[in-house]
Amino acid sequence: MADDVIIRPSPDTPVTDQSHDAPSCAMLFAVAVTFIGAYMFGFSLGFVSPVTNPSPCAANSSGCDAAALDAEMLMSSEQVTWFAAAFAGGVGVGSMVAGYAADRYGKRRGLIIAHAAYLIGYLALVAAPPLNGATDNTQVVALLCMARVVMGIGGGFALCCTSYQTEVATSKLKGVLQSGNQIGVSAGLATVYVLGQFYSWRALSCVCVAVTATGLVGCAMIPESPTWLVNKGFIEDAERALKRLRSEGSDISDLMSQLLWHQNESIDEERARGDLKELFKRKERQRALFIGVVLVVLQVLSGDVIFAAYGGHVLAAVYPTDAARRYAAWGHGAGCAALLTGVALLQRCRRNVMFVGSSLGMIGGCAMMAAGLYDAAAPDAVFAAGFVAYCAAFWLGMGVVPWTVLHQLFHPKVRGTGVAICVSIYWVLCFPVVKTLRRLTAALGGGPDGLAVLTLLYAAAALSAAAFVLACVPETQGKSYLTLTRALLGYAGYEAIR
Numbered sequence: 001m002a003d004d005v006i007i008r009p010s011p012d013t014p015v016t017d018q019s020h021d022a023p024s025c026a027m028l029f030a031v032a033v034t035f036i037g038a039y040m041f042g043f044s045l046g047f048v049s050p051v052t053n054p055s056p057c058a059a060n061s062s063g064c065d066a067a068a069l070d071a072e073m074l075m076s077s078e079q080v081t082w083f084a085a086a087f088a089g090g091v092g093v094g095s096m097v098a099g100y101a102a103d104r105y106g107k108r109r110g111l112i113i114a115h116a117a118y119l120i121g122y123l124a125l126v127a128a129p130p131l132n133g134a135t136d137n138t139q140v141v142a143l144l145c146m147a148r149v150v151m152g153i154g155g156g157f158a159l160c161c162t163s164y165q166t167e168v169a170t171s172k173l174k175g176v177l178q179s180g181n182q183i184g185v186s187a188g189l190a191t192v193y194v195l196g197q198f199y200s201w202r203a204l205s206c207v208c209v210a211v212t213a214t215g216l217v218g219c220a221m222i223p224e225s226p227t228w229l230v231n232k233g234f235i236e237d238a239e240r241a242l243k244r245l246r247s248e249g250s251d252i253s254d255l256m257s258q259l260l261w262h263q264n265e266s267i268d269e270e271r272a273r274g275d276l277k278e279l280f281k282r283k284e285r286q287r288a289l290f291i292g293v294v295l296v297v298l299q300v301l302s303g304d305v306i307f308a309a310y311g312g313h314v315l316a317a318v319y320p321t322d323a324a325r326r327y328a329a330w331g332h333g334a335g336c337a338a339l340l341t342g343v344a345l346l347q348r349c350r351r352n353v354m355f356v357g358s359s360l361g362m363i364g365g366c367a368m369m370a371a372g373l374y375d376a377a378a379p380d381a382v383f384a385a386g387f388v389a390y391c392a393a394f395w396l397g398m399g400v401v402p403w404t405v406l407h408q409l410f411h412p413k414v415r416g417t418g419v420a421i422c423v424s425i426y427w428v429l430c431f432p433v434v435k436t437l438r439r440l441t442a443a444l445g446g447g448p449d450g451l452a453v454l455t456l457l458y459a460a461a462a463l464s465a466a467a468f469v470l471a472c473v474p475e476t477q478g479k480s481y482l483t484l485t486r487a488l489l490g491y492a493g494y495e496a497i498r
Helices: 027-045 066-070 077-105 107-127 138-160 161-167 171-177 178-193 200-220 226-232 234-246 253-261 263-273 276-280 283-301 305-308 310-315 321-346 350-375 380-398 399-408 414-433 437-443 447-472 481-489
Strands: none
Touching: 027 107, 027 161, 027 178, 027 200, 027 234, 027 263, 077 107, 077 305, 077 310, 077 437, 107 161, 107 200, 138 253, 138 414, 161 226, 178 200, 178 305, 178 321, 200 481, 226 234, 234 380, 276 283, 276 447, 283 305, 283 414, 283 481, 305 310, 305 414, 310 321, 310 380, 321 350, 321 380, 321 481, 350 380, 350 399, 350 447, 380 399, 380 447, 399 414, 414 437, 437 447
16 A cells, blocks of 8 residues: 555665654654653652651650551651662662663663653552551551662663654754753652642552553553664564654655664664673773763762752751751752753753853852751751752752763774763762761761761762863763764774774
């Protein structure tokens, strides 16, 4: 039939953008389903702080207010750290296998796994027995932590499959959607901190069940990525998917020609992605990996995951619980707004300047928080203002620039492997950082003084990150891969990169 004719490119086929490359409702729906995965990642990451409140009425103690048990997860401080760190550990595990699984079995199946894992995790929270602060709740907390690990595995798949939305999007939307992952995570963080002021943890879990179930059903309705289908040789399926993803009457012949034009090269790149040897064959690839690893390590040490997962708990060192949660919501709301500004600036400003400016803002925020903790005479607003400034500064640059830079520094043959390694290292490191927060604070003096020292250590890590970027990271704005390779090698000769 005429509709089933496969359009194959000739050697003279031009590779150009399309004037008839118009989105369909199916494409917008597919993008929304992918966004839900990133949104639920941010919601799950920030879930801990609004719903937990370690207090004298914690685990294994008596005299608890029964009404409070419906509103909060009453755990000991140690149990809270396990509950928070379990998600980070799950993301580390999930991200290790998600990239390979998505490349082998498809981005759509990866998204299905992500939403299914979210759904299982939140159903476990909804069905968990009540936390009774007057009795031993160790087994219940263990169940909750296992649910968080499952959510984290789903989060790892969600992070690794967000490229689906750029692969199905029109050429005009690709640039906007490149930062869709960060926008979804930031929006999820802001939402959970806002809703956590008004709803119990079970109510929030029920909302998450509904959202993730919607995402799972949506995944069953969207087509596979046309790029993945062509790379695997499913040409007819790719053409049918493109017809669904473009508005009626759109000419997809040139789009199919572009995909088929690069098919052989893409297949070769895909075969090389799983080979670690490819990553270490050339000096510029080794240096790109070195830059990526150092950036993610310094980002973790700068405290971003702490203020995401424990925002309300950190602010509770100065403010009552309700005020702490309110200020935490302000901080992450400001971070979401700052991220939208950062995305708009990403294609117009030098990335290194954005990163350094972001680091300096984070340092200023940490200094204000330390001042508010150290000086009892300081106005209460100082500490909250420092937290808000930190969140806004982080999402303005450090939260988005490193991942954009890494995608440009790695050669396409090793990009998937290189970025996956950096993502895995980031989240594997997040586990001990989150797990040891309270012990580290106690070791540094305990109470507000110990927390003040810790915020200054975060400031030192942010300063180190800025210095590293200025000294070692080439500017990527408007640069070709060849130019960046020459910069990584340290000189302008072409012989070494042939």
